[in-house]
Amino acid sequence: MTTIPTSATTPTIGVFDSGFGGLTVLRALIERLPHARYAFLGDTARLPYGSKSRRTIARYAAQSAQFLVREQGAEFLVIACNTASALALDAIQDAVPVPVLGVIEPGATAARRASRTGDVLVIATEATVHSHAYAAACQARGLRALEKACPLLVPLVEEGWTDHPVTEQVIDIYLNELRAEAAAQGLKQDTLVLGCTHYPLLRTLIERAVRPGVKVIDSAESAAQAAVELLNGRVAPGCPILSESAAVGSDRVGGTSSPERQTEIHCFATDSVEKFERLGSRFLGRPVGHVELIDLGG
Amino acid sequence: MTTIPTSATTPTIGVFDSGFGGLTVLRALIERLPHARYAFLGDTARLPYGSKSRRTIARYAAQSAQFLVREQGAEFLVIACNTASALALDAIQDAVPVPVLGVIEPGATAARRASRTGDVLVIATEATVHSHAYAAACQARGLRALEKACPLLVPLVEEGWTDHPVTEQVIDIYLNELRAEAAAQGLKQDTLVLGCTHYPLLRTLIERAVRPGVKVIDSAESAAQAAVELLNGRVAPGCPILSESAAVGSDRVGGTSSPERQTEIHCFATDSVEKFERLGSRFLGRPVGHVELIDLGG
Numbered sequence: 001m002t003t004i005p006t007s008a009t010t011p012t013i014g015v016f017d018s019g020f021g022g023l024t025v026l027r028a029l030i031e032r033l034p035h036a037r038y039a040f041l042g043d044t045a046r047l048p049y050g051s052k053s054r055r056t057i058a059r060y061a062a063q064s065a066q067f068l069v070r071e072q073g074a075e076f077l078v079i080a081c082n083t084a085s086a087l088a089l090d091a092i093q094d095a096v097p098v099p100v101l102g103v104i105e106p107g108a109t110a111a112r113r114a115s116r117t118g119d120v121l122v123i124a125t126e127a128t129v130h131s132h133a134y135a136a137a138c139q140a141r142g143l144r145a146l147e148k149a150c151p152l153l154v155p156l157v158e159e160g161w162t163d164h165p166v167t168e169q170v171i172d173i174y175l176n177e178l179r180a181e182a183a184a185q186g187l188k189q190d191t192l193v194l195g196c197t198h199y200p201l202l203r204t205l206i207e208r209a210v211r212p213g214v215k216v217i218d219s220a221e222s223a224a225q226a227a228v229e230l231l232n233g234r235v236a237p238g239c240p241i242l243s244e245s246a247a248v249g250s251d252r253v254g255g256t257s258s259p260e261r262q263t264e265i266h267c268f269a270t271d272s273v274e275k276f277e278r279l280g281s282r283f284l285g286r287p288v289g290h291v292e293l294i295d296l297g298g
Numbered sequence: 299m300t301t302i303p304t305s306a307t308t309p310t311i312g313v314f315d316s317g318f319g320g321l322t323v324l325r326a327l328i329e330r331l332p333h334a335r336y337a338f339l340g341d342t343a344r345l346p347y348g349s350k351s352r353r354t355i356a357r358y359a360a361q362s363a364q365f366l367v368r369e370q371g372a373e374f375l376v377i378a379c380n381t382a383s384a385l386a387l388d389a390i391q392d393a394v395p396v397p398v399l400g401v402i403e404p405g406a407t408a409a410r411r412a413s414r415t416g417d418v419l420v421i422a423t424e425a426t427v428h429s430h431a432y433a434a435a436c437q438a439r440g441l442r443a444l445e446k447a448c449p450l451l452v453p454l455v456e457e458g459w460t461d462h463p464v465t466e467q468v469i470d471i472y473l474n475e476l477r478a479e480a481a482a483q484g485l486k487q488d489t490l491v492l493g494c495t496h497y498p499l500l501r502t503l504i505e506r507a508v509r510p511g512v513k514v515i516d517s518a519e520s521a522a523q524a525a526v527e528l529l530n531g532r533v534a535p536g537c538p539i540l541s542e543s544a545a546v547g548s549d550r551v552g553g554t555s556s557p558e559r560q561t562e563i564h565c566f567a568t569d570s571v572e573k574f575e576r577l578g579s580r581f582l583g584r585p586v587g588h589v590e591l592i593d594l595g596g
Binding site (some may be wrong): 045050052053151152154155156160165166169170173271 | 343350351354449450452453454456457461464467468514564
């Protein structure tokens with residue numbers, strides 16, 4: 001495993017997802033580390049990963065990680081895909097010689113920090129819930145977690161109905177079902193984890209729908225924060241990758257901001273560039289620009 | 299191209315889809331031809347086809363068709379996948395030595411028969427609309443067609459909300475948007491084509507939402523009816539494949555029903571057998587039974 005360069009050159013952070021939902025993780029990274037170079041790969045030709053076997057997912061994810069490291073020079077990888085994080089993190093770590101951070105462990109860690117009762121709820125896609133990766137990561141931190149699949153939320157986000165009465169009703173239905181199940185199990189939840197990279201776009205509606213006092217943990221934000229903390233331990237003080245905003249709350253990095261430096265983002269997809277370019281900006285909060293089509297083979 | 303055997307043995311009809319939505323086509327076939335043997339293949343490992351290139355879809359669909367013909371002995375193929383019908387029908391016909399029927403042309407033919415004004419509306423998935431296959435097939439029959447993608451309807455069906463107030467609202471929103479667009483273009487539509495194999499499960503809600511006098515064409519039903527008509531020209535009178543119900547309206551086949559014969563259905567999937575088995579019965583209208591997992595390679 002190599003370490004992040006300690007020179008003043010701008011290192012490259014690779015972000016990988018099976019689709020483009022992981023752009024919410026990239027967005028959260030940019031907010032904290034605006035002066036890095038980013039390479040984002042969406043393996044859109046082979047999504048959804050959720051319906052595929054662990055072996056197939058490991059092979060796809062390893063190929064994608066190798067592209068980011070070998071072709072794009074990524075020195076640090078964030079796996080912004082819940083399915084790959086749940087089923088293939090080891091395989092990715094074996095496949096590349098750089099540090100790799102998944103999206104599930106940071107979400108569970110943030111839930112541990114936020115929860116006083118020790119009972120948390122998790123909403124995610126069917127595939128993520130089926131893997132029980134969040135429940136396992138929460139349990140490893142002494143939390144009781146109840147997970148619920150919310151299959152309509154991703155299509156509602158992709159339809160652009162992020163502030164729509166129909167979406168509000170669907171969220172209410174899902175959360176009511178989840179609360180009823182939690183009550184039946186005697187849970188006293190005070191934390192809700194958004195376990196899908198699409199859900200940050202629904203955060204306003206979800207926060208409106210939860211009971212008062214329940215904290216909403218956005219696993220995209222948590223993963224970005226964990227990346228900053230990891231980099232804090234690896235990057236030399238004054239390295240331009242860490243801006244002042246990233247250094248907030250840190251006592252290890254002084255952080256000099258370089259206003260003339262721009263965030264550099266390169267997006268790649270294995271298919272569906274049109275949809276990526278059209279919808280991606282909603283997730284990234286800025287134009288994704290040109291998305292380059294690449295071929296990773298079968 | 300071989301012809302359907304004219305012996306009294308029960309021929310095998312192969313039905314292919316990228317997922318399991320095509321089970322609605324199988325259901326419509328069974329209603330008309332209850333005494334056939336059916337082999338259904340859902341290429342679930344490689345769905346969705348809609349986001350893939352024409353070349354890739356043609357390769358996948360040809361492999362799937364060859365499995366049904368070579369391994370399962372299918373003597374007639376129905377392509378119950380809109381994307382494959384739109385982009386790969388020629389490639390499938392080249393790949394197998396049996397008659398192949400797609401799902402788009404029959405839908406357009408049924409619309410031509412139903413419409414007096416010559417103006418029709420089509421609702422379908424994003425991929426099908428993007429291909430403009432229905433518009434082209436309608437235009438070839440002298441119809442003006444306006445297509446609209448309704449991306450939330452498939453997930454709503456898969457969530458099981460086929461008679462749910464949320465689904466009712468979503469259908470109203472989509473149809474209102476489509477009607478406004480049709481009015482802006484000066485269309486006087488009297489026909490609505492359901493251009494997706496999932497939509498027959500929403501037929502009741504959709505029929506409730508259309509204006510009085512607008513006929514709803516179910517392309518699954520149309521494809522099954524076209525299969526019967528094709529077989530009428532190929533199967534010898536008295537062949538047990540054609541039941542009395544199938545022979546209704548036909549003057550070419552006498553049709554003898556054999557009450558002791560059972561419909562024989564064999565389902566295959568390339569992945570996601572669990573979801574196929576769980577949701578498939580809703581589409582088929584009867585239990586799908588055991589779904590066999592097969593590997594078609596990359």
